[in-house]
Amino acid sequence: MHGLVPLVVAIPLLAAAVLVAAGHALPRPSPDVVAIGAAAATTVLCGLLAYGARDHDLVYWFGGWRPVGGVALGIDFDVDLASAAIAGLAALLATASLVFSWRYFDEVGVLFHALVLVFLAAMVGFAISGDLFNIFVFLELMSVVAVALTAYGDEPGPLQGALNFAVVNGIGAFCVLIGIGLVYARTGALNLEQIGRALEHRRPDGLVVVAFALIVCGFLTKAGIVPFHFWLSDAYAVAPAPVCAIFAGVMSDLGLHAVSRVYWSGFAGALGEHQAELRAVLVALGSVTALLGGVMAFLQRDLKRMIAFVTVSQLGVGLVGIGLLTARALGGSTLVLLSGGLVRGAVLLAVGLVISVTGVGDELRGRGVGRQLPISGAVFALGALMLAGLPPSGRSLLDTGAPTGYGWLPVVLTAASILASGALLRAGGRVFLGWGAASDPALGPQHASAEEDEPRQRQRSPILLVPAAVLLVLGVAVSVWPGAGDHAASAAARVTNHAAHAREVLDGRRATSIEVDVGGVDAVSVASGLVSAAGAVGLALLTLRRRRVSDLPGLRVGALKAVHSGVVGDYVAWLVVGLALVGGLFAVLLR
Amino acid sequence: MSYLPFALAGWLFLVGLYGVVTSRNLIHLVVCLAVVQSSTYVLLLAIGYVKGGTTPIFNGIPIGTKTVDPVVQALTLTDVVVSVTSLALLLAIAVEVHKRTGTLDPDELREQRG
Numbered sequence: 001m002h003g004l005v006p007l008v009v010a011i012p013l014l015a016a017a018v019l020v021a022a023g024h025a026l027p028r029p030s031p032d033v034v035a036i037g038a039a040a041a042t043t044v045l046c047g048l049l050a051y052g053a054r055d056h057d058l059v060y061w062f063g064g065w066r067p068v069g070g071v072a073l074g075i076d077f078d079v080d081l082a083s084a085a086i087a088g089l090a091a092l093l094a095t096a097s098l099v100f101s102w103r104y105f106d107e108v109g110v111l112f113h114a115l116v117l118v119f120l121a122a123m124v125g126f127a128i129s130g131d132l133f134n135i136f137v138f139l140e141l142m143s144v145v146a147v148a149l150t151a152y153g154d155e156p157g158p159l160q161g162a163l164n165f166a167v168v169n170g171i172g173a174f175c176v177l178i179g180i181g182l183v184y185a186r187t188g189a190l191n192l193e194q195i196g197r198a199l200e201h202r203r204p205d206g207l208v209v210v211a212f213a214l215i216v217c218g219f220l221t222k223a224g225i226v227p228f229h230f231w232l233s234d235a236y237a238v239a240p241a242p243v244c245a246i247f248a249g250v251m252s253d254l255g256l257h258a259v260s261r262v263y264w265s266g267f268a269g270a271l272g273e274h275q276a277e278l279r280a281v282l283v284a285l286g287s288v289t290a291l292l293g294g295v296m297a298f299l300q301r302d303l304k305r306m307i308a309f310v311t312v313s314q315l316g317v318g319l320v321g322i323g324l325l326t327a328r329a330l331g332g333s334t335l336v337l338l339s340g341g342l343v344r345g346a347v348l349l350a351v352g353l354v355i356s357v358t359g360v361g362d363e364l365r366g367r368g369v370g371r372q373l374p375i376s377g378a379v380f381a382l383g384a385l386m387l388a389g390l391p392p393s394g395r396s397l398l399d400t401g402a403p404t405g406y407g408w409l410p411v412v413l414t415a416a417s418i419l420a421s422g423a424l425l426r427a428g429g430r431v432f433l434g435w436g437a438a439s440d441p442a443l444g445p446q447h448a449s450a451e452e453d454e455p456r457q458r459q460r461s462p463i464l465l466v467p468a469a470v471l472l473v474l475g476v477a478v479s480v481w482p483g484a485g486d487h488a489a490s491a492a493a494r495v496t497n498h499a500a501h502a503r504e505v506l507d508g509r510r511a512t513s514i515e516v517d518v519g520g521v522d523a524v525s526v527a528s529g530l531v532s533a534a535g536a537v538g539l540a541l542l543t544l545r546r547r548r549v550s551d552l553p554g555l556r557v558g559a560l561k562a563v564h565s566g567v568v569g570d571y572v573a574w575l576v577v578g579l580a581l582v583g584g585l586f587a588v589l590l591r
Numbered sequence: 592m593s594y595l596p597f598a599l600a601g602w603l604f605l606v607g608l609y610g611v612v613t614s615r616n617l618i619h620l621v622v623c624l625a626v627v628q629s630s631t632y633v634l635l636l637a638i639g640y641v642k643g644g645t646t647p648i649f650n651g652i653p654i655g656t657k658t659v660d661p662v663v664q665a666l667t668l669t670d671v672v673v674s675v676t677s678l679a680l681l682l683a684i685a686v687e688v689h690k691r692t693g694t695l696d697p698d699e700l701r702e703q704r705g
Contacts, residue, residue, distance in 0.1 A: 133666055140673045144680055151684060159688050160700045166681050167611065170624055177631045177670065178604070184663065185638040568620070568697050569612045576608060 001052040005060035005077050008045050008087060009125045012038050012094075016117035023110030032102050035113035039095040039120060046088030046124070053081050054487065055513040057494075059130070059505050070506045072191040078130030078505055081491035082334045086250065086257050089338055090123040092474070093249045093345045096467035097242040100349055103461045104242055104356055112152060119145040119246065126254055130505060132180050132266070133190045135258060139176065139222065143169045146251065150239040161238035164568045168231035171575060172221030179214030182207055183266070192265035193502040200269030200499075209590050212267050213583040216259055220578075223255030224312050225319055226289040227578040230564060230571040233296070236308035241352025244304055248311045249345030249471075253337040256315060260322045260330060260495070268498045275325055277589035279403070281582065282323025287412050289316030294419030296564070298549070299557055301363040301443040303351045303431070306423055307344060310387060313420040314340045317413055321398040324406065327496040328518070331488035332397030335478065339394060340387060342475030347383035347424070349468035350376040354431065357460050363427040364443065368434030377432030379468050383475075384424035388417045388536045389529035391479045396525035397489060397518060410528045417532040422539030429544045436544035443549060444561060489516040596637030603630035617685040617695045621678060628674045632667050639663030 015038030023031045052058050058079040061067075065074025079087075094116055101112065122145060126138035143166065151162035184190060186207055187198035199208060217228065224232035232252065236244050263271075271278060293313025300306035314336070321333025351361065353376045360366035370377055389395050399410050429435040478484055493514045494501060500511040543549050563570075603626055610623030639660030645652070647661035689695050 133669075137669060137673065140677065144673075144677050147677075147680060147684075151687075159684055159691070163617070163681070163684050163688070163697075163700075166677065166684070167620070167624060170677055170681075171608070171611070171627060174604075174627055174631055178600075178634060181631065181635050181638055181663070181666075184666075190662070566700065569614060572608065573612045576612070 001048070002058055002060050004045055004048060004052075005058055005079055005128070006062075008042050008049065008091070008128070009121050011042050011045070012117040012121040012124070014038075016114040016121070019110045019114045019117070023114070026110075031110045031113055032098070035117060036095060036098045036102075038117055039091055039098055042120060042124065043088060043091035043095055046084055046091050049079050050081060050084035050088055053079050053084050054491075056510050057501070057504055066508070067191075067194070067506045070194070070197065072189070072194050072506060075134055076130040076191065076505065077125075077128045078192075079128045080495060081487065082257065082495065083127045083261075085334070085338055086253060087124040087127040089341050090120060090127065090246070090250045090254075092471070093246045093341070094120040096345060096349065096471055097245050099467045100245070100352065100464055101240075101242040103464050104352065105240070112149075115145055115149050115152070116243075116246075119149060123250065123254060127257060130192055130265075131190050132183065132192055132195065132262070136173065136177055136180055139258075140173050142251070142254075143173060143222075146235075146247065149243045150235050152240055152243065158238040160566065161234040161236075164231045164566070164571055165235035167568050168228075168571050168575060169221060171572060172218040172228065174218075175214045175221070175579065176218030179211040179218065182211035182214070186211070191506075192262065193505040195266040196269050196498055197502050197506065199267065202270060204270045204274070204590060206587070206591070208267070208270055209586050210583065212271065212590075213579075213586045215262055217579050217582050219255045219258045219262070220285070220319075220582075221255070221575065222252065223259070223315050223319070224252045225285055225315065226292050226312075227574045227581075229289065229293075229312050230574055232312060233305050233308040233564065234566060236311070237302055237305035239304075241304070241348060241355060244307075245345045245348040245352065248307055248348050249341040252311060252315050253318065253341055256318045256322055256333070256337065259319075260333075263325075264495050264498050265501065268496070271590055274590045278586075279323055279325050281585050281589065282325075283320050283406065283409070285582075286316045286319030286321075286323050287409070289313070289319060290413060290416035291316070291419075294416040294423075295557075295560065297420045297423040298426075299443060299561060300423065301427075301440075303354075303361050303363060303366075303427055304348070306363070306427060307348055307351065310420045310424060311344055313416050314344070314387065316416065317395075317398070320409065320413065321401070324398070324402050326401045326403060327493040327516070328401030328489055329398050330401070330496060331485070331490075331492035331516075331518075332394050332399070332401055334492065335394030335397060335484060335488045339475045339478040342471045342478065343383045343386045346468045346471035346475060347380055347387075349464075349471070350379040350383070353460065353464050353468070356464065357458055359458070363430050364439060366431045367436065367438055368431070370432035371434060373432070375465055376468070377428060379465070379472055380428045380432065381425065383472055384421050384428060384536070385533050386472075386475060386479070387424065388421035388532040389414070389525075390533050391476075391521075392525040392529035393479050393485050393521060394488075395529060396522040397485055399525045399528070400522045410524060414528045414532045414535070418535035418539060421532065421536035422543075425536055425540035426543050429540055437548050440548040442557060485518040485521075486516060489518045490514050596633055596640070600630045600634035600637065603627070603633060615696050615698065617688060617697060618682070620697065621681045621685060624681070625674065625678055628670070631670055635663045635667045635670065
């Protein structure tokens with residue numbers, strides 16, 4: 001099983017190289033077949049790795065440079081269940097996206113396929129790296145390729161989104177790198193477990209706290225957490241739909257995964273005494289993100305931009321789960337991100353089909369254009385309901401994993417999902433059923449989006465729907481499979497037991513396997529899932545049937561929309577504010 | 592160990608960020624980003640510096656000779672490669688922006704807002 005680990009990065013990279021080198025000489029369908037085959041093979045391998053990592057980590061040392069006496073000179077891939085699952089999600093979404101793009105673009109060159117494959121390799125490498133510097137390299141590779149994919153098209157829109165994406169993420173990555181440099185200066189180590197061991201029995205001094213703040217803020221930029229989220233909606237809105245499905249489904253989740261990995265492996269020992277303070281900061285950031293994402297989603301008319309803010313909202317929920325710093329909540333967060341990622345990917349591909357057939361990706365202009373696409377509408381509506389927290393397996397773990405004092409969390413998270421799912425259902429009602437008013441000033445002027453021209457009618461092969469349906473079915477399956485909660489919680493318990501995890505990686509001593517029985521789904525979470533689904537439907541009906549969003553009382557949203565100015569300098573200023581805020585709070589609270 | 596290189600790294604980081612935030616020209620903005628990135632080179636090299644250390648080429652020097660840390664040099668080299676890629680991509684985007692819209696001022700690109 002260990003021998004398979006490097007293949008999940010090597011296969012897509014090699015396939016991409018082959019496509020770039022020989023793709024032009026190949027007849028038309030073969031580049032598609034090679035690319036889809038490589039992505040599908042990676043998906044299967046990630047599934048195998050997840051199976052192999054269900055009881056203990058799979059640790060692979062490049063070139064056989066194993067650690068000696070607890071000192072790791074070599075570089076490793078450390079596959080645990082959560083990393084394998086999220087890598088599998090990335091591979092699955094890449095496969096779906098490649099199948100979708102086979103018929104989506106009128107003309108698609110081999111470069112698109114090669115970029116998607118390199119993107120996949122970077123995401124998988126990022127998810128399973130156990131070495132902090134390699135995490136940075138994969139982070140940068142991921143950003144560069146993602147920027148190129150965002151700009152894939154020939155309109156001015158994508159360029160601005162790609163530019164904001166590249167600059168903001170670039171600065172986030174530099175923060176990570178400076179943090180890595182400071183950690184190396186203190187510990188002389190780049191391996192996460194070795195860093196954790198070196199920092200463990202020391203009081204966290206200023207250097208360690210600053211390094212932790214920089215690394216966390218860098219990853220939160222990737223994850224699109226407020227106030228680091230501004231680039232995300234611009235990039236998602238302009239990226240072509242098949243690319244956007246990967247972005248919305250997994251790219252941002254990876255940033256959160258890195259936060260949890262870096263904390264538990266590297267810093268949990270050093271910052272353990274200050275867990276309560278760190279928890280307060282992270283949960284606050286997550287809650288604000290969940291709410292703001294929900295509100296902003298509700299104020300959008302561009303469908304992809306709306307899904308971008310729904311993603312922001314869900315990532316806030318994910319950060320709350322990670323930030324609660326308990327094994328149970330971490331498992332819940334993983335489940336929320338996995339099933340949510342699958343569903344968001346499906347919803348985005350359904351939107352992509354609408355754009356592809358009708359040429360419209362805007363809620364108001366596209367009123368009723370989706371009537372002829374009932375299956376897309378069904379995928380869209382089901383996905384929106386699932387994002388409201390149905391079925392509630394992940395949210396249940398997350399809610400019951402919260403320590404005392406966080407009883408208010410389900411209320412906030414429910415409010416956030418009502419807003420986010422309500423926005424999606426409202427848009428679905430307009431586009432697929434033709435309900436609601438034809439104008440709504442609160443939603444703002446129309447965005448000139450890349451893929452829109454005059455409404456048109458195009459025949460599209462029904463094969464375009466298959467990837468969306470498969471993703472949705474898998475998303476449902478992850479949520480209803482009763483074993484998912486137990487596995488996620490057990491895997492999270494192994495991650496949070498950081499001393500045993502370090503022994504497993506550095507000394508090759510297999511940890512005793514931990515079996516957690518999460519004991520069914522919490523009644524409060526079922527209730528809050530039902531409440532948010534009902535609330536979302538109610539909110540959507542209210543804004544479609546009774547009043548427009550602009551007529552709702554007490555809504556002062558102009559300022560909120562104005563803050564999302566689209567100017568890259570403003571976004572970087574917000575990033576600096578967030579960095580100062582998080583760094584300042586950590587400096588005061590964690591020492 | 593002198594504090595000067597660390598102060599310089601901090602200065603480069605902040606002055607580069609100031610440039611990015613206030614820039615009215617995309618090419619200027621990309622160069623400011625390169626300034627931010629160069630702070631990471633200075634920081635990494637300063638971390639690995641050993642007073643009186645020689646270059647870390649271990650062929651033909653006696654065992655136990657004091658050298659500077661080769662790991663951070665490898666990191667810096669990787670960092671340079673990464674930055675070349677991303678800066679080249681950004682400059683290409685800036686050129687395309689100018690071709691299509693006739694402006695390089697980020698404030699005039701208002702396609703995305705709200």
